[in-house]
Amino acid sequence: MIDLYYWTTPNGHKVSLFLEEAGLPYRIHPINIGKDEQFQPHFLKISPNNRIPAIVDQQPADGGEPLSLFESGAILLYLAEKTGRFIPQDLRGRQECLQWLFWQMGGLGPMAGQNHHFNRFAPEKLPYAIQRYMKETARLYGVLDKRLADRTFVAGAEYSIADMAIYPWIDRHAWQEQDLEDFPNLKRWYLGIQARPATVRAYALVEQVNPAAVKK
Template structure:
């Protein structure tokens, strides 16, 4: 059983996608970010950086005591290693999936998060900030679009790299933006959106 400390944001959705795809039994523990649940000492004991997502695995392999994991990329890797799925096994293919996983957590996620914050959440609209993050997100989407031009998935099969990136497409379009200028990205995102587990995760 996995406890998922969750809010319905792209970072939270990555892990929900994985859990729905894998069939691992899990329980959602909602974290209300607006109320500040993420700063409560009992949550900080699990996720010291006061952000979602985090998980607690009550049955880690090897009969260890329950284990806490924070940071969405680390959680995806942990869960993938735990069940031996959603990561290509070939050396090059695995490296490819890892590169794009790190590209997402280090690039697309923070930049799209800032774009979402400045264009949607922030009380004060700062055109310079919106423009700056918009340009960088557009550049990053172009990079992934180009990569997807000759392949179905980010690596050789559907993997945690796809699961890490997909929720940011949902977030991007929820801002009223279109993927029409990124045809390969759009084809890939549409295909992932049709997966039954993805539909369940977003229900």
């Protein structure tokens, strides 16, 4: 059993996507970041950086005590290694997958997150910041569009944790002032993942956990 500490953000969706694809049993523990629940002592024991998502694996492969993990990329890699799924097993394929996983963690996520902040949430509209992060988001979309020109998924022919990490950020393209019509390969990839049954199930959690977000 996996205990998932979750809220309805792009980083939260990454882990629910994996769990639904893999069919692993899990329990949701909502952490409402709008109410600062990420600072509660019990959560900080699991996620010392006070960020979601985090997990506790009640049955780790070593047979030891329950294992807690934070950081969405580390969680995806752990779950892929636990199940032997959604990560290539050959040397070169694995490295392709990990490069794009880290590309999301170090590039797309932080830049798109700043885009969200300055476009939607900042108390003062700062044109320089808005334009900076919109342009950088567009550049990253272009990198991804080029990558997908000759392959079905980011790491090749098979769906992987790299796709699961990237998809939730592309799903917020409207927040980022990005038009998928400008990125046809990315659009094709996005619509394909959107239609996957596991994606539908993972995103259905929004209505269950945070109904107010459905209207946004």
